[in-house]
Amino acid sequence: MPTLTKLYNLKEAGEHNTRDDCWVVIDGKVYDVTTYLDEHPGGDDVLLNSTGRDATEDFNDAGHSRDAIQLMQEFCIGELDPTPTTPETETLEEKKTNFTEVLMNMTSQYWVVTVAIVGVSVVAGVLYLRKK
Ligand code: HEM
Numbered sequence: 511m512p513t514l515t516k517l518y519n520l521k522e523a524g525e526h527n528t529r530d531d532c533w534v535v536i537d538g539k540v541y542d543v544t545t546y547l548d549e550h551p552g553g554d555d556v557l558l559n560s561t562g563r564d565a566t567e568d569f570n571d572a573g574h575s576r577d578a579i580q581l582m583q584e585f586c587i588g589e590l591d592p593t594p595t596t597p598e599t600e601t602l603e604e605k606k607t608n609f610t611e612v613l614m615n616m617t618s619q620y621w622v623v624t625v626a627i628v629g630v631s632v633v634a635g636v637l638y639l640r641k642k
Pocket residue numbers: 534541543550551552553556557560565568569572573574575576577578579581582585
């Protein structure tokens with residue numbers, strides 16, 4: 511049976527950055543370490559400073575023991591959502607529409623230029639003929 515894993519993005523996880531509500535993201539997983547802040551041998555400040563970003567490197571640099579890695583599973587509340595949070599998901603259809611719009615705009619602009627050139631030429635021609 512598939513397990514339901516709660517997904518959080520980095521921004522959501524980063525909103526939990528206080529003593530009363532502290533989440534850290536390590537190796538693609540999200541940990542609620544609020545109850546562990548006072549017991550953490552590395553201090554509560556390092557955990558609080560690790561919020562709002564991927565703390566994997568800091569966690570690894572601290573050289574945590576196997577026991578620590580086992581213990582942290584108790585605090586796991588979900589996983590990091592791999593989907594980007596920025597709305598960079600323009601579909602091919604939208605891209606095509608945008609391209610068509612740009613083309614239409616350019617065409618209408620060139621129409622104006624063509625009409626202006628023809629208009630100026632006609633006026634110049636009429637003036638020239640009148641002089642003669
Ligand atoms: C769920 C997350 C975490 C758990 C369960 C945890 C647990 C532990 C434990 C049990 C130790 C004692 C040494 C050991 O057994 O390895 C420790 C030490 C330490 N931890 Fe964490 N830790 C967590 C996250 C972090 C994070 C995100 C940092 C960020 C830098 C960090 C920094 C440190 C440091 C610097 C020490 C060394 C303290 C010393 O030896 O003086 N820990 N941690």
